[in-house]
Amino acid sequence: MRLRTAAVAALATGLLAPAAAPAQEPSYPEPANPGKVAPAPSGKGKTRTVCKRGCRFTTIQAAVDRSRKGDTVRVRNGTYRESVSVTGAKKSYLELIGNPKHPGRVMLAGGGKRQNGVFVNGADEVRIRGFKARRYRANGFFLTNVVGYTVRDVIAARSGVYGVYAFNSKGGTMRDSEAHYHADAGFYIGQTPAQVKPIRSIVKNVESWGNPIGFSATNMRYVTITGSRFFDNAIGVVPNALDSEKFPPAEDNVIRGNEIFWNNFNFHAGAPFKPKQSGVVPLVPVGTGLLLLGGRRNTVEANLVYGNYAVGVAAIEGFLLEKNPQARALVGNVVRDNSFGLEGTDLNGRDLAYDGNGTGNCFGGNAGVQVTLPEDGSTLAACPFAGANAFSADAQARMTALAGEAAVGSWIRHPHAPKPGFEPLELYKP
C-alpha cells in the first residue's frame, strides 16, 4: 500500500509521488507493459545445483546467470547471503527450487544493502518454491512486469516493505506460504493492468500475520484469495484505490473462504520492525478484518470473520484518490454469505461498516451480524441490488475517524475463543 504522507489532509503530496519509487525504499524498476506471455521453451531444460560446498555453484545468482529459459536451479539447504535477480525474457520459465517441505532450511538472508530475496523482472512464468527470505531491506520475494509466476512454499519474514509482492503483472500464483513481521504488508499484489480477457491470479492457503497489513491490494485486479488466514495484523485484507499506482481502483477480485481474525496488532505501540511514520500504513484502521477502500465488482464471500475489535468488513469510498476522482466510487461490490463472530464465541467490535457510497453494492446472507456502522444498517442494501446506494455522510465521517491508531480508542473488545496453535497479538513483546 504505497503512499507516503502524514495524514489524510496532507495526502496530496504523497499522491504525486512516482508510482514505483518509494523514497525510503531502494530502487524499484519502472513498470513496463508485461505484454503477452513468453512462449514456453521446447524440450527439457538443464538443472544446476547450488550448495555451500562441493557444488559447481555456491551462489544462487551464479546459477541463475548461467541458466536459460526453462532451466531449473536447485538449491540445497544452507544460508545464502545474497539478493537473487532474475531479469529479462531469457530467464522465463526458470524454476528456483529450495526445500519445499522445509523452506526454512534454505535461507535467503538479507542485511546490509540487500534489497530483495528474489527479484523477478520481465521474466514470465518463473517458479519459486521452498525458500525462506528474511531481513531484506525491501521485499522477500518481488515479481514485476511479468505474465505469470508461481511462488509456493515460501516464508517471508521481517523485511522492510513486503513479504511476497507482485506488481504490474498479469496472472500468477501465491500459495502454501507465510509472511510475517514486515513493515508494510505480508502479501501484496498491486497495479494490475486492465485486461479484456484477464489472466487470473490465485492466492491460496497463505498465512499472513504480524504485519500492519496482512494482504494489500492497491489497484489489484482479477485476483482470487481463498483458503487463507489473515490474523494478528493491524488490518487483514485491503483492496484499495490509490493514485500512487496506475490503474485505480481495485476491480474484479474474489475474496472467498478465508479466515480473517484477530487483526488487532497495534504496531504503533511496538513492533519488531521500524513502523513507518508516513504514507498509508500509519493510517490503516487498527483492528479491521477487511476494508474495501474504493473498488468495483469485488466479491467478499464465505469468509469467517471474527475477533477484529474495530470492524470485521468495511467498505468506504476511495476517498484518497485525488488524481483519479472518477475511480473513487464503490461499484457493484458484493459482501455475502460470510460468517461473523464465530457463532457468537469471538465477536467483532462491529461486523459490517459501509458509508453507502456508490452504486450496486450489496450485503446479503451474512451470518452472525450483531453490530453495524451505521447502527441502523441503512446503508447495507440487500443482495441483489441495483442503483445508487444510500450514502451517509455521518457514517463516512465516523469511519474515517477510525483511521490509524485512533481506531484503538473506538475498539469494542470481546474475549477471543481459544484457537490451538494461534496466539492473539495486540502489543508486541520482544
Place this chain on the structure above:
Amino acid sequence: MDDSSTTRRSFFGLSAGAALLCTIAGEEVRLDDPDAAGKADALAAQVKRPPGAAPQDELSFPTPEPQPGGQRREYWIQARTRRWDVAPTGRDDWHGRPVPGKRRFRALVYQLMQPGFAAPAGPALMPGPTLHAEVGDVLVVHFRNAAAKLRQALALHPHGVRYTPDYDGVYLGEHTRVGGFVAPGEEFTYTWEATPDAVGVWPYHDHGPNHTLNTFRGAFGAIVVRERGAKQPDVEHVLFLHQLLPPVTGLGHAFQAINGRAYAGNTPTIQARTGQDVALHVIGMDNNFHDFHVHGHRWKDAAGAFVDTPAVGPNETITARFVEDNPGRWLYHCHVFSHQDAGMAGWYMVSP
C-alpha cells in the same frame, strides 16, 4: 499460414470407426489414425489471435441486464483436459460381458468452479454443468481456458439464448469478436439472455478454432431455460448422444456414448418413482442422427403426437416428458442398432 484458410475447416464423420476429415490452418488432416488428432491440435495451436475487427464488425453492444424480476445467474466454468474412462465398470451390464480393449483417453471437458475459480465446485464431466435460467434472467458465465496442455484458444458458444456478437463465443477468423478466442490461461465473461423464445433445453459447446475436434472429445453441456416460476420436473436428466471415435480418442475401437460413457452400467442409470414428473432431455452431439427409445414408455412430441422413438440430430434437442406410471427395470437406448450395440444404452429404474 494462410489467414484466409484458417476459417475454412470442416469435419465429416462418415460412420462409426470410419475416417474423419479435418481442414484447419490451411491444411487438410485425415483423421485416420490417433496421431492425426495431435496434428490437428498442433495446427490449432498455430492459429494466431485475430488482429482486429473489420469495420462492419466494430459495432458495439451493451451488456444485457436482467429484465424486471429477473436475476443474474452467475456460473464459473473452466475447460480442462482430463483422463476419461469411457466405461469405468469395465462391463456391459446389459449383456453381462466385459468391455474389450482400452477405454481411457484425454478428454476436454467443462468443470463448474466456485466464484473466482477458487476451487472446483463439482467434477469435470461430460457433459459440463447444466446452466439454469428463467425467462427474464441473464446467464453470466465466467469462462476460463484451463486446458493449457492443448495450447489452443477455446470459446463457449450457446444455443437458444439471446446474445450479442461479442458473446457469441465463436471463432470467425479475422472477423472474430472478443468472446471467440480465449487463449490458454485467459478468462472471458459471457452474458446471455433468457428471452421468452429461449424456453427449452439447448446445448453449449466449444466453438474456438478447433471446435469440432474439441466438441467430439467432450467440450459440451446444456442450458435449461424455463418460464418464470415454471415447475421443475421431479426427475430431470440431460442425455447427450455422441460417438467417441478412434481418431479422436486414440482408442482401438469406436464407442457410442451417452454423456461420455458407453454400455449400461456406465451410462447414466436414471431413477424414478411411479407418479413422478419425468423429463429426459436428449441432445445429439456428433455427426449422426439418433433414435431415442425408452422401453415401456411413450410421450408426446412437440407436434402433439405420441412417440417412443423420436429422432434427434446434431445439436438438436428432444424432450421425453411423462408422468411415470410403469414401474420396473427398463432399457433406454439409441435405436440405430449399430449405435446401441456399441454402447449407446442405459438403465431406467422405476420404483412403485
